[in-house]
Amino acid sequence: MPLPVPVLPEGVDPAWLPVEALRPLGVRRTLIRGSGPLVDTVHGEVADACGRFGGKVVRGEEGAARGAPDGARYDLLLEVSAAEGLGAEGFAFGRDGGTTTVTASGPHGLLYGLFHVVRLGAAAFAGPVAREEHRPATALRMLDHWDNVSVHPVMGQVERGYAGGSLFWRDGRARGEAERVRAYGRLLAAVGINAVAVNNVNVREAETRLLTERLGEVAGLAEALRPYGIRTHLSVNFAAPMLLDGLPTADPLDTGVRAWWAGAVRRVYAAIPDFGGFVVKADSEGEPGPFAYGRSHADGANMLAAALAPYGGTVHWRAFVYDHRQDWRDRGTDRARAAHDHFAPLDGEFAGNAVLQVKHGPMDFQVREPVSPVLGAMPRTRLAVEVQATQEYTGQQRHVCWLGPMWSEVLRFRTDGAAGPSVAESARGGIVAVSNVGDDPFWTGHPLAQANLHTFGRLAWRPDADPCDVLDEWIGLTFPGAPARLADGLRAVLRGSWRTYEKYTAPLGVGFMVQPGHHYGPGVDGYEYSRWGTYHFADRDGVGVDRSAATGTGYAAQYAKAWAEVYESVDSCPDELLLFFHHVPYGHVLHSGKTVIQHIYDTHFEGVEEAEEARRVWAGLGDLVEPARHARVAERYEEQVRCAREWRDQVNSYFLRKSGVPDGQGRLIH
Amino acid sequence: MPLPVPVLPEGVDPAWLPVEALRPLGVRRTLIRGSGPLVDTVHGEVADACGRFGGKVVRGEEGAARGAPDGARYDLLLEVSAAEGLGAEGFAFGRDGGTTTVTASGPHGLLYGLFHVVRLGAAAFAGPVAREEHRPATALRMLDHWDNVSVHPVMGQVERGYAGGSLFWRDGRARGEAERVRAYGRLLAAVGINAVAVNNVNVREAETRLLTERLGEVAGLAEALRPYGIRTHLSVNFAAPMLLDGLPTADPLDTGVRAWWAGAVRRVYAAIPDFGGFVVKADSEGEPGPFAYGRSHADGANMLAAALAPYGGTVHWRAFVYDHRQDWRDRGTDRARAAHDHFAPLDGEFAGNAVLQVKHGPMDFQVREPVSPVLGAMPRTRLAVEVQATQEYTGQQRHVCWLGPMWSEVLRFRTDGAAGPSVAESARGGIVAVSNVGDDPFWTGHPLAQANLHTFGRLAWRPDADPCDVLDEWIGLTFPGAPARLADGLRAVLRGSWRTYEKYTAPLGVGFMVQPGHHYGPGVDGYEYSRWGTYHFADRDGVGVDRSAATGTGYAAQYAKAWAEVYESVDSCPDELLLFFHHVPYGHVLHSGKTVIQHIYDTHFEGVEEAEEARRVWAGLGDLVEPARHARVAERYEEQVRCAREWRDQVNSYFLRKSGVPDGQGRLIH
Incomplete structure (x- = not known):
C-alpha cells in the first residue's frame, strides 16, 4: 500500500522538494518491486508524483520477473533485490534501453535510490548510464536538535535556534504535529540523513523525563520519522537515575545504576524498536558526568553502551569537555587542548557501540578553526565528527553563510598529512550536524540557510563531493527551471558567503x-x-x-607530525590559521x-x-x-x-x- | 488613641530602630499634647517604648496649659502648637529645668521631633540645651521605588534591585502586607523621608493600570504609609489614555487627553486624599512622551500638572532624556550634554506644581561624575535632584560602598562657583533617591547598605550635615551601646568605602x-x-x-562661568574628573x-x-x-x-x- 506523502501546513515552504522537482518522475511509468513500510513510502512518493503529472506506477513483488506485469515498457524500475551486495543503504543506478533502474539490497537503499532519481530530475531519464553503485560514506548521518521541551529562561525553546520554535516541542509539551514531522523526515531522507536526536544535549528536568514517563512523546516522533528511514535518538542526562528515581549515585560502575539504565533502555526499545540510541554531554559546561565518581569518560560511555548493546543501540558521547571556569590570567591553560588531553589517552577503551562525537574544531564552531586533533588521534575508537548547521557563530541565519566549503575542507582534511585517511574516513561513527531547523515557514529562518541543511546531508553521504556541485543541485531542486540569471545570482551570493563572513x-x-x-x-x-x-x-x-610547542601551549604538538610541523612554525602555518597558532x-x-x-x-x-x-x-x-x-x-x-x-x-x-x-x-x- | 507600633515579621532586621534605640525615651515620663492621626502615631511610639522600659506617657490636649495634668514633673514634653512659625514639618527642641521640650507647629513636625529625640538617645535628656529650631531643607524628601508589579523578563521584580523582591508587589499582584509596609514607613520617617513612589518609572501594562482599575492596591499602600507622614506617588505611563481607554492620541494639548487625565486624577484623589503626585519618565530609553506629538517636555509636564493642581499634587518629570541609539562612531554627539540641551531652554515654562527631577550627574549614577549642569541652569524651574541609593553601578549591595560623601559633595556643590547657591538650595522641588530596599530580611541585601538609606534621609533633611556625623548616628542607633572597637571598625570599613570602590x-x-x-x-x-x-x-x-568647548563636545560650557573655566582646562580640571572632561x-x-x-x-x-x-x-x-x-x-x-x-x-x-x-x-x- 502506498503511504501518502505528507501534506505541508499552509504557508510552509517545500524547500528542495517542491512539487515541480518531482515532475520528471511524475510524468513517467514506474515499476516498484519490493515490500515493507519503506517500499510503501517509495510507492507513495511515486504515486503522488504520478497523480500530479500524469505518469503511472505499478507495484510488483520483490524478486518477481523483471518483465513488466502489464507488458508495457517502464521508464523506471525501482527494485529491492537481496542478492545485491550494496549494504543496507546502498543502491545501484543505471539506464539502459530506455529504462532507468534503481536496485537496492534493502528498502532503505531503495528510498535513497528514489531520491537520487528525484535529485537528478530529467537527467535520470536521459541517455544510457552505465551501472553506478552508490553507498553512503558512513552509516550514520545525523542531525542533533538542541530543542528544549520546556522553554529555557535564557536559551529559549531551541538553544542556538534561529528559525522560530521547535518542530517537536512547545511550552513544555510535544506539539503532536506528526504530519509536519513526517514532512521534515522526508526532506532529510531526500538528502540522505538517517538519524535525528530530538532534544538538546543540555538536558534539564522536563527533558530528562523523556527517557521514562514521557517516552510516549518520543515514540510519537519516532513513528513520524520512521517512514523516511530516520531513527530517533534521545539526549539523556547522565544523572537521570538520581534525578528520576532517587538513586544515591550515578556512578557508572555501580551495579544499581547499571541495572537502572538497563531497565530504562529495555522500556525505550519496547516503545521504539528501531530507537537509535543516546546522545550525552557529560562533565561539560556544568552537566553531570562520570568525573564526580572518579570514573573516566570511557567508563561513562561504556555503561550506557552496555545497556544499549542488546538492542543494537549506540551511545554518542560528546568530546566537548573543557574547563569553562578558566582564569584568563592563566596563559598555561588552553581550551583548544582540552578534548585531546581528555580523550586521546582513552583510545581503545570505548565499547564498540560507543561513538565519541567530536566537534570539527578544537574550540566551538568558529568561522575558522583548525581541524580537531582528536580526529586523527583515536584510531581504535569509533569517532563521529560534529559540525554546526545552526549558524551560532556564523551569522545566526540573519547573514548568508553557506558552510559547504568549510565542511568539505574539514571532511577531506587528512589527519596524518597527505597520505593518511581523511576526517570523513576516520569518522567511522558518523557525521553529525547541529540542526538549523525550526518551525519557521522557511524551516531555517533565512531561506538561503536551507542550502546548509541540504549540503550537510549530501556531504555526509558523500564527503568527497564538490560542495559547489551540491549547491548547484540545491539550486536546481529548490528553484525548478530557474533561468540562468537566477541560478547565477544564487551561486554568486552563496558560493563565497562563508569567506565573506x-x-x-x-x-x-x-x-x-x-x-x-x-x-x-x-x-x-x-x-x-x-x-x-x-x-x-x-x-x-x-x-x-601562541599554541606552538616551542614557546606556547603545545597544542600544535597534538597533531600528527606532518601537521604539527606545519602549524608549529610561523613560516609554514597557513595564513588563515596564523593567529590561532601564533x-x-x-x-x-x-x-x-x-x-x-x-x-x-x-x-x-x-x-x-x-x-x-x-x-x-x-x-x-x-x-x-x-x-x-x-x-x-x-x-x-x-x-x-x-x-x-x-x-x-x-x-x-x-x-x-x-x-x-x-x-x-x-x-x-x- | 495611640497607634500601635508596627510589628516586624519574624527575622526581619529592625535596622536603625532596634528596641534598644528607644530605651532612653522609654524609661522616661512624657507628656504629649496634640491631636490627630500623626499625634496618635507619636503617642503609640512613646507608649510602646514606655511599655518596654517602664516609663510613662500622658496625652494632653493641644493648647492646654503646660503644667503636668497629674502634677508630676515630665522628662519630655512633645507638643503641637499652631502658634509656632516652624512650618508644617519643623520643630523646636530644647531642654530646661530637667524637661526636654519638642514643640511643632503641626503633627508632622511633632513626628520628626519625636524621632529627633530617639536619634539623640540619652543625650536628649542631658544638660540644658538652648532652643534649637529644626526645619527640613526641602519640603520633599522622596524615595523612588523601581518596583515592577509584574516580573519583568529581564529586569525582574525590582529593576536594579539587589535586596530581594519588592515590599509592595509580587508576581503581578500587591503583596498586601500592610504591617511591613508600615514598618518600612516608620524607618523612613525616623530619618525624615516623607514621600515614596511605589512603582518603577518604566511603566509596563500591569503598572499602567495602577492608575485606574488597580488604584485600590495603591490606596492600600498609601494607607499603610500615611501614619508615618509619607505621601504616596505613582509612576505613570504618558500613553496611559491610549493604552487604557483607547484614545487615539496622548497629545498633551489634546482636550480629550487633558480631560482623561483630569478624570483619572480626580478618581485617584477620591481614593487617596493625600496622594503626592506622579513620576514620569517620558521620551527616554523608549518610553512614550510628548515628542511624538511635536510637543515639548514642558507641554507634557504641564498637562499632568494641570490635572494634579486642584488637589495639591505634583508631577515629577524626569530629565533623564538622551539618545539611547547613538552611533559610537559619531564623536560629535555627547550623552552628557543631553539633559541640558533638552531642558535648559525650557526654564520658566514649567508649571508651579511641576518638578523637573534631575539625576545628580550628567550620565547615570557612576561612582564619579561631575554635578549635572542642569542643576545650575534653571533658576525659574522647581528642580529636584535624584541620587541612587540602590547600588546599580557601585557594587550592587555585594560591595560596601557608603555613598554619603558623594551625595554630600553633590548637595553642597555651588553651581555658580564659590558664592552661588548649592545644589541643595537650587533643588527647591526636593531631594530624591532611587530606593535600595526590598523584601530582604536586612531590607537592603547588604546589611551595611542600610547606612546608605539612613544617610540619604538625613542628608535630604539637612544637606549641609557632615556625612561622617550621620554615619556615626547610624552606627549608634543600629548597634546600640556598641563598644568603641565595633564603632571604630564600622567607621573604618564604611567611611572610605566609596573612594575604595x-x-x-x-x-x-x-x-x-x-x-x-x-x-x-x-x-x-x-x-x-x-x-x-x-x-x-x-x-x-x-x-x-574631550568635553571641552575649545576642542571637544562643548559640554564644559554648559556650566556657569566659574565651573566652565575650571573644567575647560586640563590644568585646572580636578584630577578625579580629568578623563570625564579631557x-x-x-x-x-x-x-x-x-x-x-x-x-x-x-x-x-x-x-x-x-x-x-x-x-x-x-x-x-x-x-x-x-x-x-x-x-x-x-x-x-x-x-x-x-x-x-x-x-x-x-x-x-x-x-x-x-x-x-x-x-x-x-x-x-x-
Missing part, C-alpha cells in the same frame, strides 16, 4: 570576538577577560595565541605579502563590500523569486550589511587604536 | 567600563562600541573624553604628581588592598555583631574582594596592553 569577523583564525551570551555581532574583547578560554591577547604590539606583531608579513594589520583592515573593508554586493545581486532577482521568499532574504540582507559594517568598524577601530598603524589605503577608520 | 573601578571620572546589561563587574570595552553613549576612547596613546596621554601628569597610567595602576592595587583590609577588619568584629549579620557581611566581602581583584586585573591589563607602559613599582600585571 570570515572577512568581516574575527581575523586569521583567532576566533570569537563576539558579544558574550547571544554570540551575535562584534565584541572584540567580549571574551577576552572571561572564564571561557577564548582569548586573542591583542596588545599594542601584536595579536594571536602571537605575531602587527607588522608580520603573511604569505599573501600583506602585513597582519593591513590584512585585518583590507579583509574587513572587503567583507562589507562583498555583503553589499550580495545584497545588490539579490535585489536584482526580485522578478525571479516568489515575493515572500525574496522579501525575507532582502530584509535579512539589510541586517547583514548593517551588522557587517558594525563588525568592520569595531574590529578596525579596535586594532587601529591598539596598533596605531594607519590604513595603507587611507580609508576612514573611526 | 572608585579606586578599583573606572578611573578618573571616565565612568562605565562595566559589563553591559546587568552592570556588575568589569568590562572595560563593555560600552565602548555601543549605542548608549558611554565611551572612554582609550587608544595606545591616551584615554578620556582626552589625555597616558604620560600626562596629574595634580597628584603621578602620570595617568601610574595613577590607574596604583589606585587599582590600592583599591583591592583596601577591600582586603576592610574584609579583615570585619572579620575581627565577629564577637561584637550578631552571627547572622556578621556572616552575611563576611560572605559579601568575599565576593567584593574577588570582584575587586577582577576589576584591578582587567583594568590594569587592559591599559598595560594598550599603553605598553610598565608599572613603576614592577607589580604583576597579567
